[in-house]
Amino acid sequence: MAQEIRKEVIQCRVNTWETKQKAKVDNKADKMKAINEEKKNASEIDLEALGKKIETKVEKLRHKELEKMKNKEAHSIKVIEDTKVKIEAKRTHGLQKVEKKAEKFRGSNSLPTKCFGVCADD
Numbered sequence: 247m248a249q250e251i252r253k254e255v256i257q258c259r260v261n262t263w264e265t266k267q268k269a270k271v272d273n274k275a276d277k278m279k280a281i282n283e284e285k286k287n288a289s290e291i292d293l294e295a296l297g298k299k300i301e302t303k304v305e306k307l308r309h310k311e312l313e314k315m316k317n318k319e320a321h322s323i324k325v326i327e328d329t330k331v332k333i334e335a336k337r338t339h340g341l342q343k344v345e346k347k348a349e350k351f352r353g354s355n356s357l358p359t360k361c362f363g364v365c366a367d368d
Contacts, residue, residue, distance in 0.1 A: 351358055
């Protein structure tokens with residue numbers, strides 16, 4: 247009988263030890279899972295921040311290139327307008343020159359030397 251009680255006590259202690267060891271293993275595994283989950287969350291946060299940083303950089307670059315494009319367009323328009331003004335000035339100058347010569351010919355009652363067949367005497 248004493249041996250049976252001793253055997254039961256030993257079995258009880260072994261069961262207690264087994265339960266305690268299983269709880270330790272479970273707790274350690276849960277702790278490692280939690281650490282792993284924290285690392286995963288931290289990694290996701292870092293990646294998200296990096297993504298936003300890259301997105302911001304791309305947006306700034308896009309705005310910068312868009313600004314350059316607008317400046318080029320404005321420069322082109324200015325060059326075209328300047329060219330139009332120069333052409334118009336040349337036209338005005340040429341017309342004034344022709345009108346001045348025409349007045350001179352009318353005043354002297356003579357014909358230009360080069361009439362291109364238009365001013366022929368009949």
